[in-house]
Amino acid sequence: MTVINTSPLHRSISDRSARITIWGAGFIGLSAATAFVQEGFRCSVVDVNASRVRCINAGTVPLPGFEDRVHLDPQALRDGRLRAVSPDDTDALDAQIHLICVNTERGGKAFRDPLQAVLKAIGSAHRADRELLVSIESTVSVRWLDLVLPLLTGATGVVGTGIHLATAPRRDWLLDPEMNLRSLPRVVGTLNPASQPLVTELYGTVSDVVHMTGDWTRAALSKSVENLYRYVDLVLTNQLAEAYPDLDMAEVFRLAGTKWNVPTLHPSIGIGGYCIPLSPHYAGDGLLGEGQLPLVDSALNWDATxxxxxxxxxxxxxxxxxxxxxxxxxxxxxxxxxxxxxxxxxxxxxxxxxxxxxxxxxxxxxxxxxxxxxxxxxxxxxxxxxxxxxxxxxxxxxxxxxxxxxxxxxxxxxxxxxxxxxxxxxxxxxxxxxxxxxxxxxxxxxxxxxxxxxxxxxx
Incomplete structure (x- = not known):
């Protein structure tokens, strides 16, 4: 059965006339923008870093080491289909699709202030007579989602039919260029089930596989959980190496990894980045130290030293x-x-x-x-x-x-x-x-x- 898209915003996604504003010009935001531009959309990339904005508009990727992973289309920059702007840009604020890709980490802790600032900016410019889609691609605590509507609308009431809210956490593997936005399965969830067709249409343009969940909380939590699996495994790897100091544990881990459902891990000087080490804080927000995640509490305490x-x-x-x-x-x-x-x-x-x-x-x-x-x-x-x-x-x-x-x-x-x-x-x-x-x-x-x-x- 053919479904007729009656939503104006849905139709504008289908015919690529929708304008997309992406908040955050780091790797996640900039790679998303170039992917959507390649599919025919017009994208504005918002960043508070003026130098980064200038670099993008000049055709330079402002992220050292990512030059071969992010491709800025010179023609798209010339004709305005891709542009970088400051947070007060009126055209960017006026877009009906907003993807939030800001950093939610500071000093090794989950940090929600940038997310809140973006939501307030979007809400201040939104017109009640138009549809609005806001999708959070940043890693977040599910507790933060309760703040989204109040920040967007200034009220705690039920979301109107014109506002579509989604979470679509990014998966990226920097060590393998074949594992990218297009090839990696995308987990997406919406607050309102009625928003699912529209959001699926949008993300289906840049990702080959989209897993739509029935709840945006589940989609958001899935990112933290998948990283948390790896965090606990890596802590255990380092623990085992310390527990058996006279054995060739690196080979033991390689041998264990020959089993089809066991990853091959390696002991190291420590767990790096702002995804895996922070996953306990996102997944355990309000739970850590309360005895509800004792394995995670133990891993964090050991890893801290x-x-x-x-x-x-x-x-x-x-x-x-x-x-x-x-x-x-x-x-x-x-x-x-x-x-x-x-x-x-x-x-x-x-x-x-x-x-x-x-x-x-x-x-x-x-x-x-x-x-x-x-x-x-x-x-x-x-x-x-x-x-x-x-x-x-x-x-x-x-x-x-x-x-x-x-x-x-x-x-x-x-x-x-x-x-x-x-x-x-x-x-x-x-x-x-x-x-x-x-x-x-x-x-x-x-x-x-x-x-x-x-x-x-x-x-």
């Missing part, structure tokens, strides 16, 4: 100065938010260690500002000045690290957080320790092979 234990291990077993390569939590992009490197650097500095950081996306001044007592390490000139080198993030810029180390008379001991340098450093003179793998250290230390100081290789 993980960087201190790694710092204790490094300072007690290895010589300084200690260099750390990689501040961004993901390779080949600038993402220092929630960096486990910064947490480790702070813990090392607190123990009086001489810590030196490098990241190809950060200047010396930026490293010093972020490093909490750490100094900047010049790449590759300063490799000879450190005695221990932690590989935190395997940026492509470090591809020649084996050559640089092999050229040194006495290269530093390498501590590889994720084991990415295992193969390329095998057989070299570099003393190598993979997190969770004491055996690889032993290969380069006869004393350890003979069993005289096995604990030196462990955390």
């Amino acid at each position: 993980h960087s201190s234990r790694v710092a204790q291990w490094l300072t007690s077993k290895f010589d300084g100065p200690i260099g750390i390569l990689g501040v961004s939590y993901a390779p080949d992009v600038l993402l220092p938010q929630g960096s486990p490197t910064l947490a480790l650097a702070a813990a090392l500095s607190a123990r009086g260690a001489d810590v030196r950081l490098h990241d190809p996306f950060l200047s010396t001044e930026e490293v010093i500002a972020l490093g909490e007592g750490a100094r900047a390490l010049r790449w590759p000139e300063d490799l000879a000045s450190v005695r221990t080198l932690v590989i935190a993030t395997p940026h492509t810029a470090y591809a020649k690290l084996p050559d640089h180390l092999s050229a040194l008379n006495d290269p530093p001991t390498v501590i590889d957080s994720l084991g990415r340098m295992r193969d390329v450093l095998a057989g070299t003179k570099v003393r190598y320790v993979e997190m969770g793998t004491p055996a690889l250290w032993a290969e380069h230390d006869p004393a350890l092979v003979n069993g005289t100081s096995g604990s030196d290789a462990t955390r």
Whole structure:
């Protein structure tokens, strides 16, 4: 049976005449805007950062490392189908479709102020005689959804038929360009079931698979829950590596990962980013510490001291100065938010260690500002000045690290957080320790092979 779309807004989505305003010009917002523009929509991207706005309008992606993931169409910029604007832009406020992609994290905690500011701005410009679709793509606590209508309408009454509210949290995997907005299944939910056809039509233009739920709360919570699964698994991985310090736990995890329904995880210096580490706070808003999520409470408490234990291990077993390569939590992009490197650097500095950081996306001044007592390490000139080198993030810029180390008379001991340098450093003179793998250290230390100081290789 053919369904006739009687809603003017629904028809404008179908014929691509609807104007879309996207709040937030980070990777999520900017990639969404370029995807919708590619499908024929006109998009305004709103951001409070004036420099970022200027860059976009000049055709430059203002996100270091994301240039090959976000493609700004020069023709779309010239003819106004894509434009970046400030929050007070009247045309952007006048749009009938608003997608909220602002950052809801600050200082490692869930932070809702930007979301509230956007909702107030949209509500102040909305005309009661027109339909309005507001979709929240930012990660949120389900408790925050109770604030949406009051902020939009200034009242707590029942939503009118002209206002469509949805949650559509983004899924992204920066390590694989094939896993993107188009290919990854999208979970979407609406407050009112009557809004489902309209919202499905909109997101179906940029995502091949749209899973529509019967409730926008369920859609919002699904993002936190899927990240929470991974968070608990990663905490357990680090716990197991510490519990069995004399075993090759990295191989144990690889062997466990050969089972079809078990992911292959790796112990590390810490869990990075502002998605996975924050998932307990979004999913457990109002529940944490109340005994309703005891597993999550326990994981959080243990993980909060993980960087201190790694710092204790490094300072007690290895010589300084200690260099750390990689501040961004993901390779080949600038993402220092929630960096486990910064947490480790702070813990090392607190123990009086001489810590030196490098990241190809950060200047010396930026490293010093972020490093909490750490100094900047010049790449590759300063490799000879450190005695221990932690590989935190395997940026492509470090591809020649084996050559640089092999050229040194006495290269530093390498501590590889994720084991990415295992193969390329095998057989070299570099003393190598993979997190969770004491055996690889032993290969380069006869004393350890003979069993005289096995604990030196462990955390």
